[in-house]
Amino acid sequence: xxxxxxxxxxxxxxxxxxxxxxxxxxxxxxxxxxxxxxxxxxxxxxxxxxxxxxxxxxxxxxxxxxxxxxxxxxxxxxxxxxxxxxxxxxxxxxxxxxxxxxxxxxxxxxxxxxxxxxxxxxxxxxxxxxxxxxxxxxxxxxxxxxxxxxxxxxxxxxxxxxxxxxxxxxxxxxxxxxxxxxxxxxxxxxxxxxxxxxxxxxxxxxxxxxxxxxxxxxxxxxxxxxxxxxxxxxxxxxxxxxxxxxxxxxxxxxxxxxxxxxxxxxxxxxxxxxxxxxxxxxxxxxxxxxxxxxxxxxxxxxxxxxxxxxxxxxxxxxx
Numbered sequence: 001x002x003x004x005x006x007x008x009x010x011x012x013x014x015x016x017x018x019x020x021x022x023x024x025x026x027x028x029x030x031x032x033x034x035x036x037x038x039x040x041x042x043x044x045x046x047x048x049x050x051x052x053x054x055x056x057x058x059x060x061x062x063x064x065x066x067x068x069x070x071x072x073x074x075x076x077x078x079x080x081x082x083x084x085x086x087x088x089x090x091x092x093x094x095x096x097x098x099x100x101x102x103x104x105x106x107x108x109x110x111x112x113x114x115x116x117x118x119x120x121x122x123x124x125x126x127x128x129x130x131x132x133x134x135x136x137x138x139x140x141x142x143x144x145x146x147x148x149x150x151x152x153x154x155x156x157x158x159x160x161x162x163x164x165x166x167x168x169x170x171x172x173x174x175x176x177x178x179x180x181x182x183x184x185x186x187x188x189x190x191x192x193x194x195x196x197x198x199x200x201x202x203x204x205x206x207x208x209x210x211x212x213x214x215x216x217x218x219x220x221x222x223x224x225x226x227x228x229x230x231x232x233x234x235x236x237x238x239x240x241x242x243x244x245x246x247x248x249x250x251x252x253x254x255x256x257x258x259x260x261x262x263x264x265x266x267x268x269x270x271x272x273x274x275x276x277x278x279x280x281x282x283x284x285x286x287x288x289x290x291x292x293x294x295x296x297x298x299x300x301x302x303x304x305x306x307x308x309x310x311x312x313x314x315x316x317x318x319x
Contacts, residue, residue, distance in 0.1 A: 010265040017143045020156050021264070022257045024142050025275045027162035028218045029253035031169035031211045033231030037249045038204060040232040041184045041242075046101060047086065048228040050108035051205065052212045054085035056115030059213060064122040075213050082209025083202055085111055139218050140264065140271035158218065165214040172207060173246075180204065181242050219272040230279040231256070237290035252282055 001009070010018045039048050058081025062074045085107045092103035147154040173180075179200055183190040187197040208228070215224045235248035259278030264271040288296050 006266070010261050013265055014143070018261060020159055021139070021142055021271060022261050024139060024156070024159050024162060024218060025257035025260055025271070026254050027159065027166045028139075028215045028224075029227050029231065029256055029275065029279070030166045030250055032215065032224060032227035033249040033253040034169060034173055034246055035204065035208050035211060036228035037232035037235060037246055038180055038184055039208070039228060040236050045229050045233075046104045047089065047205070048208060049225050050085050050089065050104045051082040051208050052225050052228070053108040054111035055081045055209055055213050056112050057081050057118050060115050060118045060122065075210055078213035079206045079209040081111065082205055082212070086202060086205040139275070162214060162218065165211060169207065169211060176200075219275065223272050223276050226276040226279065227253075230276070230283050234279075234283040234286040234290075237286045237293045240292060252279065255282060
């Protein structure tokens with residue numbers, strides 16, 4: 001195949017299904033990228049990892065009560081479990097000599113194990129909450145899901161759900177961005193303005209938990225960790241300004257979704273993993289070329305001659 005055929009292959013194979021896959025991956029990655037950027041700024045990237053594992057007992061308890069995997073109470077249960085994980089981390093860190101990274105490891109492993117135990121005790125050993133879904137997600141099976149009519153188009157229902165999650169996240173970010181920014185950089189200054197940094201912190205953790213459980217079926221609990229960290233980390237290498245960083249993180253989410261689709265079709269690979277690999281490639285590019293901390297960019301600035309240098313000095317340095 002020539003280059004044009006490679007570019008058009010996903011659309012030839014999947015038709016409009018390619019658009020739904022891109023939109024679904026983007027709607028999953030977008031809220032993760034925005035909240036993940038704040039986790040990066042607050043040096044809490046591992047907390048996202050902890051929350052993604054510790055929501056499991058909340059999901060199990062909510063499923064035991066409702067008996068419905070599509071129930072919104074699963075999101076509530078996950079959010080409460082995520083808050084519990086954050087509280088446990090803070091208590092261990094403040095009341096013992098254990099450092100925060102160790103406290104994070106204790107919290108998420110203990111809560112994840114508790115979720116496994118509760119699943120066996122409450123649901124029985126023969127009941128499975130679909131381990132494949134938890135680990136790898138069902139993004140590649142999106143086109144087999146039920147569809148809803150919207151503006152004359154039959155849209156897969158999960159796309160609409162994640163679009164709603166992304167919209168809620170962006171609305172919250174629009175109204176609370178300044179408060180979150182202030183508390184992320186200087187909690188004492190935020191408190192002097194009358195804000196409550198602790199409330200902001202736990203509210204952010206609840207939103208992260210909400211996003212994580214909504215992304216469960218799409219990319220799985222393991223891969224959602226990468227979507228929480230990669231876009232924000234890549235954007236952090238490209239700008240000092242928060243608003244620009246959030247925009248770059250959103251673009252990273254979009255191009256990760258598009259690149260993931262092509263990898264999925266070209267190599268017949270897992271769609272969710274392909275999105276993360278695509279995001280990893282973009283991070284490497286930011287690491288090399290980022291205008292703030294890019295390796296090659298810094299090397300170029302160091303090698304570029306200053307106006308005060310004479311031509312002889314430049315020649316000597318390049319020889």
